Amino acid sequence: MDEAAALPEVLGRIPAGWRAIVVDNGSTDGSAGLARSLGATVVHEPRRGFGSACHAGLLAADAQYVCFCDCDGSLDPGLLPDLVSQVHHGKADLVLGRRRPQGRGAWPPHARAGNLALARMLRRRTGLRLHDLGPMRAARRDDLLALDLTDRRSGYPLQMVVRAADAGLRVSETAVPYLPRTGKSKVTGTWRGTWHAVRDMRAVLRQPPVPQQPSPRTGTTP
Template identity: 55%
Template sequence: MNPTEVAVIIPCRNEAGSIGDVVSRVPAGMQSIVVDNGSDDATADRAREAGATVVYESEPGYGSAVTAGVTAADRDVVCTIDGDGSMDPAELLDLVADLDRGADLAVGRRRPDSPRTWPLHARAGSAAVAAYLRRRYHLPIHDIGPMRAIRRDTLMSLGVADRQSGYPVELLLRAGQAGLRVTERDVRYTVRTAGQSKVSGSIRGSVRAARDFVMVLR
């Protein structure tokens, strides 16, 4: 697949310290769309300086930001990745290649480079939800991660409605219900290059995300 067919959506809130580097490492030819989800720092300026298209989404929530990016994208394939520098955008190429090989949805399984990269309280929730989806829908997944690739038309047809942290869970749930072919690849997961995680950076954030996960699965 030609990189010019791919849009990379990067939802952000207060990631001024890392977003420029993330955008600069997006593979050449791919469209970078940074969705500023209520930042009160220079995230948008740093993203624009690095060459990204900046979209503003005032409704808070990961799902709101991703949906705004998908709406703004004008490429056949959409990918997502966080803007905190914890993952390498170059690894999106492998996920996009899985679509070429017949996958409908390709997701990244985070492989932390050290114990402090991914706190146990954050890892446990993702693992539990992934185990449920494996049992219920036979999806070959072990992580509810933020790095993924899917054709835009396919994503739009799924009708993912969650606008908070439950978005990636609902996406996988609907993919399983629709019988889509899902693949999973290991991706390197490192300590964020700046700022603090809104989810795994605190027990409170992880509990809030877990609540959103459960609401989607009910």
């Protein structure tokens, strides 16, 4: 939503031969038209929310492997092939980019504190020893669809990790540089935004495990 300032650089770093799907979640700055002019497939998602946008992109994808990446210039999509390679070669089923701040203001203290608290709660809930719930990630599309993700707000990325762990998928993280974003954050740029995100994610952690669907690759339920 409203990322016209960052779109040219972000889309310019998409690996050659990859399909970029940009989800427009109510932009008023011409982001949709700009993304389309730069060669991206644009999906319009009228329901507001980070999870709504992410899931719309997942449903619009048709590749075996899918990736998520913020479109604010803070992350380099040119690094995505490494994440996909780890999934393709069987090192993990879901790979998260562990953010390493580069430069002043890249990761505000309140956002980092909220992330750390959630990582600790996630460890208690799932046993996963992750340090970051980073927005850059890669997985097989069928694996993610089988998780039956339902959160459409800020809890979506956490629900993905929790349900992946419950399903027996292997979750790992790899370090990626994290730069100051272009423009103002609509989620964690303020204490209030961070509080809302943490609230949504804590609600996800309180949810009981759900029965898992059979794995699309093995036909068995972990």
